[in-house]
Amino acid sequence: MTTAIPAARTSAGADPVRPFKVGAYGFVVLGVGHLALSAAAASAAPTPEQRTADTAMRESTFTLLGLERTTFDVTHGMSIAMALFAVACGLLMLAAVRHAPDLVRLRTAFGWVPLVASLVILGTAVLLLPAPPIVVLAVTSCAFVLSLRRGAAVRRTGGSPAPWRRRPSCRDTAGQPFLPKGPT
Numbered sequence: 001m002t003t004a005i006p007a008a009r010t011s012a013g014a015d016p017v018r019p020f021k022v023g024a025y026g027f028v029v030l031g032v033g034h035l036a037l038s039a040a041a042a043s044a045a046p047t048p049e050q051r052t053a054d055t056a057m058r059e060s061t062f063t064l065l066g067l068e069r070t071t072f073d074v075t076h077g078m079s080i081a082m083a084l085f086a087v088a089c090g091l092l093m094l095a096a097v098r099h100a101p102d103l104v105r106l107r108t109a110f111g112w113v114p115l116v117a118s119l120v121i122l123g124t125a126v127l128l129l130p131a132p133p134i135v136v137l138a139v140t141s142c143a144f145v146l147s148l149r150r151g152a153a154v155r156r157t158g159g160s161p162a163p164w165r166r167r168p169s170c171r172d173t174a175g176q177p178f179l180p181k182g183p184t
Contacts, residue, residue: 016111016150019143020097020104023114026140027090030133034083037132038076089114107151115144 046054057072069077093114097103103110122137 014150016104016107016147017097017101018147019150020111020114020147021094023118023140023143023147024090024093024097026118026136026143027086027093027114029090030136030140031083031086031088031090033132033136034086035080038079038083089117104147105151107148111144111148111151115141115148118144 054072057075058070060071061068062071063069096110102108118137118141122134122141125133125137
């Protein structure tokens with residue numbers, strides 16, 4: 001005899017995956033926006049104050065592990081690297097949740113880590129950055145909170161007696177084992 005398992009969610013709006021994707025896209029937007037702003041600033045004519053600051057940064061050098069770099073190089077290099085890292089993290093979150101949505105639905109660490117990162121970066125942005133990253137990170141943080149809140153509701157109303165004790169499976173939405181596809 002087969003027993004019907006109740007659906008883990010009552011409506012499409014209650015799915016924790018949707019707000020999680022919004023948060024992941026927020027990381028992508030943050031990184032791409034930062035790179036675009038950096039490119040625009042680099043191509044614009046600098047003000048006299050910017051020229052003075054750039055000159056001072058280019059004259060200030062230090063050596064670390066045998067590599068000599070200017071403060072200008074390190075500041076801009078780290079800025080670009082972190083923007084690319086934000087894009088990569090967002091894209092990795094999107095790919096992972098596409099192939100294993102239970103990582104979000106079952107409220108695993110996979111949902112908590114991006115929330116903590118987003119909140120820490122939001123705090124830094126509030127103290128040191130202009131409005132655009134603050135807005136993006138506020139939306140991103142709220143999306144991750146909503147995802148976790150919905151995930152908790154899914155966990156309590158799931159069909160299994162203890163779904164939070166199950167490990168998220170590496171299965172696609174049809175229940176088939178997820179196997180990475182080779183090059184086509």
